[in-house]
Structure formats: C-alpha cells, structure tokens
Amino acid sequence: MARKAKPQVLYTVKSMAPRSDHARVYTLSKLSGDLEVLALYTITEYGNSLTCSCPARKAWCKHCDILRLYQGLNKVDTGWFYDFELKTWIEPNKNEA
Numbered sequence: 001m002a003r004k005a006k007p008q009v010l011y012t013v014k015s016m017a018p019r020s021d022h023a024r025v026y027t028l029s030k031l032s033g034d035l036e037v038l039a040l041y042t043i044t045e046y047g048n049s050l051t052c053s054c055p056a057r058k059a060w061c062k063h064c065d066i067l068r069l070y071q072g073l074n075k076v077d078t079g080w081f082y083d084f085e086l087k088t089w090i091e092p093n094k095n096e097a
Contacts, residue, residue, distance in 0.1 A: 008033030010081040010090065011063075013070040021046070026076065028052075028063050043067050 009030060016025040023046040030039040041063050042053040050064045066084060070076045079092035 006085065008083060009038065009085065010035070010083055011066050012079065012081050013067055013076050015076055016042075019044075026067055028066060031081070 010033065012029050012031065014027050014029075016027060018024055023044050026043045026045070028041045028043055029037060030041070032038055039054075043063060044051045045067075050060070050067065052061050052063045054061055054063055062084065066082060067076075069082065070080075075082075075089075081090040081092070082088075083090065
C-alpha cells in the first residue's frame with residue numbers, strides 16, 4: 001500500500017514595527033502549498049530571547065528555529081518561502097502582482 005504524501009506546508013516571515021520596549025516582533029505565516037493561510041504566529045524577540053504565540057507553549061519551538069534560519073540568511077521580509085519538512089527554499093514569483 002502506497003503512503004499518502006503529506007500536503008506541502010510553507011512558512012514565510014515578516015517583521016513588524018518594533019515595540020516601545022525595543023523588542024522586535026515578527027509574524028510567521030504557515031501556508032498550504034496553494035498559499036492559503038493555515039495559521040499565523042507572532043514571535044517576539046527581546047535580546048536573545050524568543051517567545052512564540054503558538055499553542056505548543058514551549059520554551060523553544062520550531063517556529064523559533066524557522067525565524068533564526070530566516071534571520072541568518074537575511075530572508076526576513078523578502079517573500080521567500082521555506083518548506084520545513086523538506087528543508088528547501090522557494091523563491092517568490094517576481095512576475096505576480
């Protein structure tokens with residue numbers, strides 16, 4: 001019996017305006033392969049500490065890993081998509097409005 005393929009899930013990260021306490025805030029969007037929004041998470045960075053709004057409520061979650069990856073490669077606010085399962089990047093389509 002063939003295994004059913006998992007549906008593709010993509011992530012993208014955008015920065016928001018810094019807070020008055022100098023914390024940086026990011027929105028991580030979880031998207032279907034058809035680019036439908038599945039979930040939105042807010043990640044707050046204060047110093048080296050990250051806090052994610054996801055339901056996992058762990059000290060560190062995969063969304064924090066994804067944000068650090070985006071930051072390390074200077075891909076925040078660029079429109080690039082990341083497939084966490086396949087560990088691959090997908091360039092945004094520059095021809096779409």
